[in-house]
Amino acid sequence: MRNQSLTGFALHQRKYRERSYILHFFSQEFGRVDGVIRQTPPSLYHLSILQATGKAELKNFSQLDVQGQPFYLQQKALFAGFYLNEILLRLLPLEEAMPATYQAYIFTLEQLKQLPKNDPKDLQLKIILRQFEQIFLEELGYAIDYFADSLGNQIDPAQFYLFIPQEGFIPNIQPRGFSGKELLLLGQDQQIRSENVALLAKLYRTILTELLGNKPLKSRQLWVSQQQYS
Structure with a gap:
């Protein structure tokens, strides 16, 4: 340059x-x-x-x-901002344009700035973060196929699955992980809503944990500490 x-x-x-x-x-x-x-x-x-x-x-x-004024983030929105910056710092490839993530970052900061003080169970905050993670992970190359397992077989609504980031959904004989019914519903409507935000949080955390490795997120530790003392 x-x-x-x-x-x-x-x-x-x-x-x-x-x-x-x-x-x-x-x-x-x-x-x-x-x-x-x-x-x-x-x-x-x-x-x-x-x-x-x-x-x-x-x-x-x-x-x-x-340029202009910064996005003023307060209280829980500020911790969310720390989280965004930390996963970007650790996962963005160096000197490679990420246009969808860049636009999503600005949009997310705007949403966090307007986060309502009365946010029962932090639901709106969780939706905002899951929306950003979805776009970021897709642009990193981790788009999720909710209709087929790791072998290319159709997802069975009566089956349970484990998710392996490098492979996909693997059938699980134990009734734990993700149910096929849940996955098919996510695939049919990938909008992040209150009824599926917890499931997506579990799924995206699985991918992010794999990508981030053993080093824990400092922003997550700060969030846990804040929750304990609030």
């Missing part, structure tokens, strides 16, 4: 040497781009434009220009 203009959002930054920062930036043009910036980096959830130069994985960032 040479004086490449990037529009996007800071995912994470950390101090680097005396007056610089390493900035992980989610851009509209090239997805995640990492670089060194020699000025105060943009705040989280604040649309920004900067210039990137360099052939190595770590670019030089300059000419930072923040």
Whole structure:
């Protein structure tokens, strides 16, 4: 890259040497781009434009220009924002455009900003997060076929299945996992609704756990701690 203009959002930054920062930036043009910036980096959830130069994985960032006002996230929405940034930081491929995820990120921040204070059982929050995960996982290449198992056989509504991210749904002789009836209903209506949000949470967590490996999500640990003391 040479004086490449990037529009996007800071995912994470950390101090680097005396007056610089390493900035992980989610851009509209090239997805995640990492670089060194020699000025105060943009705040989280604040649309920004900067210039990137360099052939190595770590670019030089300059000419930072923040746009308008940031998305102000409060209380539980703020923890959700931390979660979004963490899974993006850990799973986005480097310098590969992710247009659907980028648009979903902006839309999700807007929804989180407007999250109602009275959200029984955090239902609306869960729906918002599942919607983002669905788009992100599909663009990463993990679209789910709800109508066929790992061998290509049609899902049997009377059968139970385990889900293996690299393989798909595997028939399970034990009555645990996902019922075929549930899977077929998800396939027929992939809109995320209150009645299927728990099932999708279980399914998406299975995929994300596989992709993230053994290192736990810090944002999830913060969420659990907040729930314990709230």
